[in-house]
Each structure stands twice: as structure tokens, then as C-alpha cells.
Amino acid sequence: MSLYMSLFNKKANQDDHIDRISDLPSNVIDGILEHLSIRDVVRTSILSTNWRYMWTSVPTLEFQGRSFLPDDHLNYPSPVVSKIITDVLMLHNGPIYKFNLFILYGCGFEITLECLNTWIPFLSRNVKHLELVNHGTYLDKMPYIVFSCKELTKFRFGGFNLSIPPNFSGFKRLLNLKLESVTFESGALESLISGCPLLEKLSIEYCHGFEYFHISTPTLKVLYLEFDENIKSICLKKAQNLSDLTLVASEGWVSGLIKSLPKNMQRFCIASFSDKKNVFADIIPPTLLKSSFNSIKYLILADVNLNERREVLYIVSVLKSAPCLVELVIQNYSLVDIAQPPDHSEELECRSCCLNQLKTVNIKICATSNQDAMSLIRFILATSTSLKTLTFDVGVGSQKLDALVLLSISQDLLLMKRASQRAEVKFLH
Amino acid sequence: MASSSSNLISLKTSDGTVFKVERALAKTMKTVQAIIEEADANIYMIPIHNVFSHHMDMIIDYYKLSVAGKSKEFSVEKLDNDELKDFLLAVHYLNMEDLFEVLTQAVADRLEKKSVGYVRKYFGIENDFTPEEYAAIRKKNDWAFKGDDIEPEEDEEKQEE
Numbered sequence: 006m007s008l009y010m011s012l013f014n015k016k017a018n019q020d021d022h023i024d025r026i027s028d029l030p031s032n033v034i035d036g037i038l039e040h041l042s043i044r045d046v047v048r049t050s051i052l053s054t055n056w057r058y059m060w061t062s063v064p065t066l067e068f069q070g071r072s073f074l075p076d077d078h079l080n081y082p083s084p085v086v087s088k089i090i091t092d093v094l095m096l097h098n099g100p101i102y103k104f105n106l107f108i109l110y111g112c113g114f115e116i117t118l119e120c121l122n123t124w125i126p127f128l129s130r131n132v133k134h135l136e137l138v139n140h141g142t143y144l145d146k147m148p149y150i151v152f153s154c155k156e157l158t159k160f161r162f163g164g165f166n167l168s169i170p171p172n173f174s175g176f177k178r179l180l181n182l183k184l185e186s187v188t189f190e191s192g193a194l195e196s197l198i199s200g201c202p203l204l205e206k207l208s209i210e211y212c213h214g215f216e217y218f219h220i221s222t223p224t225l226k227v228l229y230l231e232f233d234e235n236i237k238s239i240c241l242k243k244a245q246n247l248s249d250l251t252l253v254a255s256e257g258w259v260s261g262l263i264k265s266l267p268k269n270m271q272r273f274c275i276a277s278f279s280d281k282k283n284v285f286a287d288i289i290p291p292t293l294l295k296s297s298f299n300s301i302k303y304l305i306l307a308d309v310n311l312n313e314r315r316e317v318l319y320i321v322s323v324l325k326s327a328p329c330l331v332e333l334v335i336q337n338y339s340l341v342d343i344a345q346p347p348d349h350s351e352e353l354e355c356r357s358c359c360l361n362q363l364k365t366v367n368i369k370i371c372a373t374s375n376q377d378a379m380s381l382i383r384f385i386l387a388t389s390t391s392l393k394t395l396t397f398d399v400g401v402g403s404q405k406l407d408a409l410v411l412l413s414i415s416q417d418l419l420l421m422k423r424a425s426q427r428a429e430v431k432f433l434h
Numbered sequence: 435m436a437s438s439s440s441n442l443i444s445l446k447t448s449d450g451t452v453f454k455v456e457r458a459l460a461k462t463m464k465t466v467q468a469i470i471e472e473a474d475a476n477i478y479m480i481p482i483h484n485v486f487s488h489h490m491d492m493i494i495d496y497y498k499l500s501v502a503g504k505s506k507e508f509s510v511e512k513l514d515n516d517e518l519k520d521f522l523l524a525v526h527y528l529n530m531e532d533l534f535e536v537l538t539q540a541v542a543d544r545l546e547k548k549s550v551g552y553v554r555k556y557f558g559i560e561n562d563f564t565p566e567e568y569a570a571i572r573k574k575n576d577w578a579f580k581g582d583d584i585e586p587e588e589d590e591e592k593q594e595e
Contacts, residue, residue: 024557024558024559024560026515026519026541026557026558026559027557027559029519029522029523030526033522033523033526033538036534036535036538037538037541037542037545038542039538039542040538040539040542040543041542041545041546042546042547044577044578045545045546045547047575047578048550048578048579049553050571050575051550051563051568051571051572051579052550052553052554052559052561053554053559053560053561053562053563054562054563054567055559056559057571073577073578074577075577075580075581076581077580081577089577
């Protein structure tokens with residue numbers, strides 16, 4: 006083998022004029038060009054007469070803000086930049102399977118609806134993966150022509166108002182849908198989702214204009230939903246295959262917001278950007294916990310307020326409803342001010358609970374919540390018969406605990422009764 | 435119809451070496467899969483043209499790393515351009531999707547953001563444009579060519595011809 010390789014080496018070094026790349030099959034060249042930026046792709050047109058139009062069959066086109074322009078890009082006003090994109094699309098020859106247009110806020114590239122109405126027709130017949138993220142200009146409508154891209158399997162869009170055209174026949178092949186910064190006209194979100202019968206993954210971030218989120222897509226497996234204060238109810242029981250659910254509250258929420266959950270969830274995460282002092286205890290009624298959490302393996306509770314006794318009790322009831330739990334993460338990166346002294350006079354009742362699958366626990370909070378976290382840790386250590394590692398990190402935030410307190414925490418942790426002999430407790434500060 | 439030692443498939447490379455590979459690895463080669471499926475009887479040995487034993491060695495390396503979840507550790511840096519091209523062609527012939535992505539990305543990495551002159555030299559491509567054609571293409575797509583990554587000397591050379 007090494008003799009063969011060295012023959013190759015000799016050949017490569019000696020003769021610079023043997024073209025080593027141009028005779029590759031065109032779909033191999035397309036495969037290579039797909040990994041290059043649009044700027045490098047177009048530049049290949051000047052390599053040789055052979056290469057002049059080789060790039061025009063690359064099936065992926067991506068334009069990010071003004072990044073494909075030269076350094077003096079400020080000399081290119083937006084209409085000129087738009088024309089560049091139009092020219093590329095017009096020269097392009099062959100199906101475009103993937104098209105991405107990202108315009109981030111502040112990048113100085115403004116597009117018009119007219120631009121989109123010019124560009125989308127080049128894509129609509131074949132495009133499978135389309136990303137249109139426009140945080141540059143406020144555009145008051147998503148152009149209806151986007152809805153005629155029938156082959157879409159992955160669609161991401163953001164920065165538009167969305168209304169659905171009356172003749173919308175759906176995205177019948179769509180598997181993955183991501184919406185960000187979208188304002189929905191009345192009924193638009195429901196119409197969109199019900200037009201996607203094969204949808205498996207749905208993500209909704211920073212969107213407005215919907216009050217009810219009732220999903221009945223049987224194929225949906227993963228849902229990421231960020232919601233604001235205006236939402237009145239969330240019903241997910243008809244999404245029978247939903248196994249991975251993330252709920253993020255950007256503001257507060259109404260009590261009892263979640264009306265139903267799917268039965269076989271494996272992964273659940275809940276978080277909150279809100280400054281308000283809502284507790285998670287309000288969001289999922291206890292009866293729902295018992296019927297929906299019995300398959301949960303991975304649980305992430307972010308932004309929990311451990312200072313509230315009610316919240317700690319709620320977390321315990323969640324754990325009691327999740328006998329299959331394998332991994333638990335509890336975190337709170339924001340400082341919690343102690344309005345009242347924490348009440349941990351009653352120990353948490355452990356006897357009725359056995360978390361015999363729980364292997365990994367990670368609790369990461371700011372220093373001031375440490376005492377409430379301790380009663381929770383005591384509960385977990387006493388009930389987890391298979392526990393391998395519990396990591397307790399109080400290093401969040403600038404407030405540091407003094408050495409004596411840290412020492413007493415370490416000692417308490419060591420003394421806590423453990424149901425699992427192998428359990429390792431790591432204390433980070 | 436499975437052969438008696440149904441876990442291993444025999445593949446014979448162009449240089450005559452026989453490799454016994456796991457069925458799971460053979461499955462990642464769509465070309466081989468198609469041959470197996472079309473055969474009515476047991477196939478004892480599948481010839482793979484355009485694939486040499488040193489290619490198979492690397493393919494097996496990649497497969498082992500992927501199975502261990504370490505596919506990111508696979509590197510073709512030590513291959514020169516000819517070797518990389520041949521390997522890419524072999525993987526293309528075998529129709530192996532993941533490895534094809536890895537190799538096309540590797541070639542793209544060698545081309546990325548390089549000047550046109552560099553790319554020509556590196557791959558042995560000869561510039562056969564007339565100076566007028568050359569200037570016209572540059573002008574039409576100046577957004578792609580403007581910048582300090584085009585060597586000015588090259589342009590001047592062409593204009594003098």
C-alpha cells in the first residue's frame with residue numbers, strides 16, 4: 006500500500022498541469038460546491054472555460070445578509086444587492102433543493118415583497134429545504150407564492166406577518182417547521198399546522214397572535230413552544246406521538262394553562278424568561294402530571310423558584326409522577342431575592358417514592374437558593390436507588406457563599422442518607 | 435437469501451484484495467446493496483471496481499469511528515489532492531452518503547476562500563480564457579471577484595497577452 010501511495014505522491018508533486026478536479030462527475034462537483042459560500046461558488050466561473058457554468062447546477066444557494074459581498078459592501082445599496090441575488094437565480098440552471106436567505110437585524114440589507122415575488126418562483130417547483138429569515142425590514146405579509154412550494158420538507162421562516170391564502174392546499178411533505186418572530190393573523194397558525202399532515206418537528210419562537218394552541222397532528226414528535234401572556238390554553242393530548250416537549254414562557258402565564266398533554270412523553274423541558282414570580286406549580290394541574298409523566302426519561306426544569314415552598318413541593322410531586330426518569334436537570338440562572346425566609350421546617354416525605362431509574366441529576370442555581378435545594382437533594386438521594394452522579398453547582402451569579410457555609414453544605418451532603426451506594430455527589434462552587 | 439456466514443460480505447477490490455466486511459458496513463454502500471438484492475442466488479464475492487484496497491482501509495476506519503460515535507475524528511488531511519480525489523470517486527461509485535458528505539466537505543475546505551490563482555495551481559486547472567472573456571466575467575460578477583483575494587499580477591499578465 007505504501008508503494009502505491011508514494012507513486013501517487015510523485016505524480017502529484019511533479020506535474021502541475023494535470024487537472025485533478027475538472028473531470029469529476031458533475032454531481033460530485035455539485036457535492037463539493039454545496040459546501041462552499043455563494044461567493045466562492047460564483048468565483049469558480051473564472052477558473053477555466055470548462056468551469057464557467059459548472060457552478061450553475063449547484064443545488065444549494067445561501068445568502069446571509071451582506072456577507073457574500075466584498076469588503077466595501079457599503080458601496081452596494083440594497084437594490085443592487087437584491088439584483089445580485091436575482092442574477093444568480095436567473096443564471097442558475099437545474100433544480101434548487103435548498104435555499105437560505107438570512108437577514109439579521111442591523112445588517113443593512115433591506116428586501117421588498119417584490120424581491121421575494123421575483124425569487125420564489127425560481128424555487129417553488131423543487132425546493133425541499135427553505136429558510137427565509139428576515140429581521141431587516143418589516144414586511145407586512147409573507148408572499149403567497151411561498152405557499153406553492155409543494156416539495157418542502159423543511160421550512161423555517163421569520164420576521165413576517167402570516168396570513169394563509171384561501172387556496173392553500175397544505176405542505177403535504179413538510180416534516181420540520183420552524184417559526185420565529187412571526188405575527189399570526191387570526192387562525193393562521195391553526196391553518197398552517199393543519200395543512201402539514203406529516204409534520205414531525207415544530208418550533209415556535211417569539212411569535213404572537215395566537216391565544217389557543219391545540220394540536221392534533223398525530224405524526225408530531227418534537228415540539229418547542231415559546232408563548233406569551235396572551236395565550237389562554239395549550240392542549241396537546243391529540244399529538245399522540247409527541248415525545249419531546251419544550252415549553253418556554255416569555256412572560257407570565259395564566260393558572261392551569263396546560264389543559265392536556267400527550268401520554269407517552271419521554272423528554273420534557275420547561276423554562277421561563279419572565280421576571281415575574283410565577284411558579285411552575287400553576288402551569289400543569291396535578292391530575293395531568295400523573296397521567297402524562299409516566300414515561301418521562303429526561304426532565305429539565307429551568308428558572309424554577311426554589312425559595313417558594315410550593316415550588317419545591319411541586320417538583321417533588323413531578324418526580325413522584327415520573328417513575329421512569331433517568332436524567333434530571335434543575336437550573337436557575339437568575340438571582341432570586343429572598344422576600345421571606347425559606348421554610349424548610351418539614352422534611353419532604355420520601356417513603357412512597359422510588360426513583361429507581363434515575364441515574365444523573367444536575368442542579369445548578371445561584372448561591373442564595375442553596376438551602377431549599379438541599380431539602381430537594383436530600384429527597385432525591387433518599388429515593389434514587391440507581392443514582393450514579395448528582396452535581397450540585399451553586400456557582401451561578403456573582404454572589405459567592407463564604408467558606409464556612411460551603412463547608413457546612415459539603416458536610417451535609419456527605420451525611421445525607423443515600424439509597425444508591427454508588428452515588429457520587431459533586432459540589433461545585 | 436443469506437449465505438451461511440451471513441454476517442460478513444466479501445468484497446474484492448480492483449487490486450485483487452478480498453475484504454470481509456460486516457453486513458452493516460456493506461449496507462452503507464448503496465451500490466453493493468443493490469448488487470446483493472438483485473442476485474437470485476447467494477453471492478460469494480462482490481467485485482468493486484474503481485475501489486482499491488487502500489480505499490477500503492479508510493472506509494473501514496471511518497465505519498469503525500462512526501459506530502463508536504467518533505466520526506468527527508476521521509481525517510483525510512494526510513491525503514494529497516490526487517489521493518483525495520480518487521478516494522472521493524471510489525466513495526461516489528460505492529454510493530456511500532455519509533462518507534461522500536465528509537469527503538466533499540474536505541475538498542471544499544481546501545478550496546474555501548482561496549484566490550482563483552491558488553485554486554488553479556492547486557488543482558492543475560489551466561486558464562484558457564481570452565483576456566477579453568476573462569475581463570468580462572470579472573466585471574459582470576465584480577461582487578464575487580473584488581477584494582484582496584484576487585492576485586493583481588495575474589490579471590495584468592493576462593491583459594498583456
